[in-house]
Amino acid sequence: MSKKKSETTLMDNNSFTVELEKHLRRELGTSPKRATAHDWWQALSLTLRDINLDQLQQSGLDENQEERHVCYLSMEFLMGRLLGDALMNLGLYETAATLLQSYGVRLSDVLDQERDMSLGNGGLGRLAACFMDSLANRNIPATGYGINYRYGLFRQVFVDGYQKEKPDVWREFGSPWETCRPSETVEIGLFGHMEMDHDGNNRWVPSKKLFGVPWDITIPSFGGQYVNRLRLWESLVGAYPIDLDKYNQGEYLEACRNLVDGDTISGVLYPEDSTPQGKDLRLIQQYFFTACSLKDIIRQHKQRGLPMGSLAKHYALQLNDTHPAIAIPELMRLLMDEEGMVWNQAWAITQEMCHYTNHTLLPEALEKWSASLLGRILPRHLQIIEMINYVFLNGEAKEQWGDNLEIIQKVSIFEELDNGDRMIRMANLSVIGSRRVNGVAALHSGLVKANLFPEFDALYPGKLVNVTNGVTPRRWLAHCNPGLARLLDRNIGTDWRTDLDQLEKLTPLAESPDFLDAFANVRFKNKERLARLIEKECKVTVNPNALFDVQIKRLHEYKRQQLNLLHIISLYHEMLDNPDADHTPRVFVFGAKAAPGYVLAKQIILAINKIAQVINNDRRLDDRLKVVFLPDYRVSLAEQIIPAADLSEQISTAGFEASGTGNMKLGLNGALTIGTLDGANVEIAEAVGDDNIFIFGKTVDEIAALQQQGYNPYHYYESNPVLKRAIDSLMNGSFCQHKPDLLKPVAEDLMHRDQFMALADFESYREAQQKVSETFRKPRLWWRKAVLNTARLGGFSSDRSIADYAEKVWGE
Numbered sequence: 001m002s003k004k005k006s007e008t009t010l011m012d013n014n015s016f017t018v019e020l021e022k023h024l025r026r027e028l029g030t031s032p033k034r035a036t037a038h039d040w041w042q043a044l045s046l047t048l049r050d051i052n053l054d055q056l057q058q059s060g061l062d063e064n065q066e067e068r069h070v071c072y073l074s075m076e077f078l079m080g081r082l083l084g085d086a087l088m089n090l091g092l093y094e095t096a097a098t099l100l101q102s103y104g105v106r107l108s109d110v111l112d113q114e115r116d117m118s119l120g121n122g123g124l125g126r127l128a129a130c131f132m133d134s135l136a137n138r139n140i141p142a143t144g145y146g147i148n149y150r151y152g153l154f155r156q157v158f159v160d161g162y163q164k165e166k167p168d169v170w171r172e173f174g175s176p177w178e179t180c181r182p183s184e185t186v187e188i189g190l191f192g193h194m195e196m197d198h199d200g201n202n203r204w205v206p207s208k209k210l211f212g213v214p215w216d217i218t219i220p221s222f223g224g225q226y227v228n229r230l231r232l233w234e235s236l237v238g239a240y241p242i243d244l245d246k247y248n249q250g251e252y253l254e255a256c257r258n259l260v261d262g263d264t265i266s267g268v269l270y271p272e273d274s275t276p277q278g279k280d281l282r283l284i285q286q287y288f289f290t291a292c293s294l295k296d297i298i299r300q301h302k303q304r305g306l307p308m309g310s311l312a313k314h315y316a317l318q319l320n321d322t323h324p325a326i327a328i329p330e331l332m333r334l335l336m337d338e339e340g341m342v343w344n345q346a347w348a349i350t351q352e353m354c355h356y357t358n359h360t361l362l363p364e365a366l367e368k369w370s371a372s373l374l375g376r377i378l379p380r381h382l383q384i385i386e387m388i389n390y391v392f393l394n395g396e397a398k399e400q401w402g403d404n405l406e407i408i409q410k411v412s413i414f415e416e417l418d419n420g421d422r423m424i425r426m427a428n429l430s431v432i433g434s435r436r437v438n439g440v441a442a443l444h445s446g447l448v449k450a451n452l453f454p455e456f457d458a459l460y461p462g463k464l465v466n467v468t469n470g471v472t473p474r475r476w477l478a479h480c481n482p483g484l485a486r487l488l489d490r491n492i493g494t495d496w497r498t499d500l501d502q503l504e505k506l507t508p509l510a511e512s513p514d515f516l517d518a519f520a521n522v523r524f525k526n527k528e529r530l531a532r533l534i535e536k537e538c539k540v541t542v543n544p545n546a547l548f549d550v551q552i553k554r555l556h557e558y559k560r561q562q563l564n565l566l567h568i569i570s571l572y573h574e575m576l577d578n579p580d581a582d583h584t585p586r587v588f589v590f591g592a593k594a595a596p597g598y599v600l601a602k603q604i605i606l607a608i609n610k611i612a613q614v615i616n617n618d619r620r621l622d623d624r625l626k627v628v629f630l631p632d633y634r635v636s637l638a639e640q641i642i643p644a645a646d647l648s649e650q651i652s653t654a655g656f657e658a659s660g661t662g663n664m665k666l667g668l669n670g671a672l673t674i675g676t677l678d679g680a681n682v683e684i685a686e687a688v689g690d691d692n693i694f695i696f697g698k699t700v701d702e703i704a705a706l707q708q709q710g711y712n713p714y715h716y717y718e719s720n721p722v723l724k725r726a727i728d729s730l731m732n733g734s735f736c737q738h739k740p741d742l743l744k745p746v747a748e749d750l751m752h753r754d755q756f757m758a759l760a761d762f763e764s765y766r767e768a769q770q771k772v773s774e775t776f777r778k779p780r781l782w783w784r785k786a787v788l789n790t791a792r793l794g795g796f797s798s799d800r801s802i803a804d805y806a807e808k809v810w811g812e
């Protein structure tokens with residue numbers, strides 16, 4: 001391949017056809033004439049994977065020897081589908097469409113064959129995927145390290161309005177995107193005990209061995225020139241996991257035990273978003289992928305002939321939340337026990353290599369492991385953590401705070417329980433062991449400093465920083481919204497894909513009626529497309545001229561889907577009271593999965609579904625109000641909803657949503673935001689201007705003050721007749737005549753507990769929603785605001801986030 005040719009596309013049409021047909025014949029044993037849509041999907045994916053693998057050899061590996069390699073450690077990578085994005089990145093979309101057409105096959109049908117790669121829960125996992133994309137686009141040599149779960153996040157179906165979980169069978173017969181690298185298998189230990197060797201040193205003798213087999217996925221930049229790698233570990237117990245002694249004694253089931261155990265570790269993703277469960281299998285998963293990744297890094301470093309002392313100079317570890325925080329004691333163990341370093345040298349390297357991203361302030365979401373549990377699985381690591389804590393408390397901490405017991409107890413890695421056990425605070429360990437700690441939005445990072453880690457901020461000035469999240473414009477604009485992409489190309493050129501600040505050029509066009517019409521036209525087509533999907537999935541007919549009001553995110557009390565629901569009920573009542581008034585037609589769209597054990601979240605799903613059923617079938621409304629809950633919300637579904645959203649619901653209680661990233665995706669595609677001053681909403685409001693966003697609700701300070709004085713939701717219920725009527729209708733069975741008590745738990749929680757103060761923000765929310773309705777009735781005004789949203793959100797590209805990490809976190 002010549003350099004010149006590779007500047008436009010990496011492969012010409014003829015070679016592409018040849019490669020594709022070769023895969024059809026040799027990998028799938030079929031031919032273009034007989035191939036099914038699924039065969040075409042596999043063959044196309046393999047062809048693109050090959051192009052990426054060729055480029056991978058030329059990127060990161062030989063060049064950039066001097067540049068620091070970024071290792072992004074994450075339990076979750078929510079990649080979604082890969083083919084459409086890859087075709088776009090490699091400039092082969094049209095080529096593929098035309099070629100398939102010549103065989104009478106539609107590319108869209110082929111793309112639909114792909115199952116989402118749902119190896120993540122929500123924001124944190126999708127952020128990791130966007131960051132992989134942006135690292136490649138910034139030409140930063142990087143590897144994403146994670147787990148090759150056999151089953152990703154459960155598939156969601158509704159039965160009588162209840163959420164039911166089904167297994168996510170995403171790669172039953174392998175995935176064309178994954179390449180196994182058995183020769184780079186690593187071995188790790190678990191359990192066992194400590195022994196004293198003849199030099200008086202402690203030695204860990206693990207009683208279990210576990211193998212990690214790497215599966216690689218290529219991550220191309222836009223244009224395909226630069227390629228990085230995502231490396232996901234699969235667990236295996238032993239190269240030959242059948243116990244032959246037992247086998248020979250006829251104990252076949254026992255003989256296969258290791259097979260089962262090996263499969264279990266990387267078997268399934270834990271489905272909790274921001275509520276860790278503290279189960280030992282989860283800790284083993286965390287250690288498994290972290291230890292495999294560190295072994296892999298050290299092996300590469302040695303292969304390059306570099307001395308261990310320079311490890312931190314060549315590698316930066318980014319810990320995505322505390323899930324991989326066991327990397328800190330594991331790195332210490334490797335450097336001391338395996339490489340023979342003394343404590344201080346190992347600690348200096350560890351502290352220079354590690355960087356930790358915090359994604360939440362919710363106390364229940366901060367990971368803590370029981371010391372006895374951790375000590376049973378990883379005895380050596382417990383010792384090292386104790387030593388880290390000892391050195392810290394008797395050194396830096398003592399110097400700073402003397403004998404101030406209250407502070408010492410707060411900054412200690414260990415929390416002493418009344419029952420005698422101790423809990424290991426993984427966040428404290430991560431802050432102490434890292435060079436930088438970052439929050440994910442300006443407001444959040446401020447709260448991390450002021451409320452979560454004020455002592456650490458005082459002790460380590462400059463360690464705590466902010467890097468505001470971002471989203472990749474390749475997937476979340478160019479690929480998911482081709483209509484808007486074409487409109488942008490015609491009006492501001494094509495560079496926005498890799499330089500999202502170019503969107504600023506749209507600002508003057510917001511004053512052009514022709515442009516506004518064209519913009520609205522693109523949006524109308526997207527809404528028609530979503531309407532068809534809603535018809536198919538929910539059997540509900542919606543009017544594409546209505547306002548599409550969208551809330552898509554995990555179901556969580558703090559995200560307040562309940563607040564949205566209360567507003568919907570109040571609109572319903574208003575329409576029934578004044579059937580002849582000129583109501584703005586609305587379609588409410590929900591997408592959300594609840595953690596299987598989160599009872600209240602599941603009840604909220606049930607409530608939305610039941611209310612939807614009543615409203616959608618009420619003839620009196622003249623189709624002016626519809627509510628749909630699209631099942632199985634996931635990346636590929638988000639790609640269809642987002643380009644069609646008019647209003648983006650970002651209504652969390654101020655101070656609880658660390659950043660949010662859906663807010664960025666929706667705004668970029670031209671939705672207006674209705675939101676609280678929480679997470680990245682604050683920066684979004686600054687960027688788009690107060691006139692182009694609907695802000696409501698209590699601020700962080702007001703919420704804190706209310707909490708302080710003792711929050712009483714019943715007071716709001718009693719004193720607001722609209723609110724009272726909405727909650728009463730949940731209580732009295734208006735939405736489920738034959739089971740009148742069904743939605744009571746949701747109503748009762750709101751009236752008597754309401755942990756996230758939905759009732760306190762209800763009136764302000766309703767007023768903001770009234771402004772939304774009024775504005776939507778003036779299309780010119782509405783679309784002008786929408787265009788300005790797109791124009792001013794360029795700063796929320798994950799390319800910018802990665803540039804910030806390079807500068808503020810991994811750099812000097």
Ligand code: Z16
Pocket residue numbers: 121122123124125127272273274321359360365440469657658659660661679
């Ligand atoms: C998660 O997705 C997030 C936080 C967390 O503690 C655990 C999980 Cl699985 C989310 C935040 O809730 C969200 O505000 C943020 O935008 C996202 O992480 C990425 O930073």
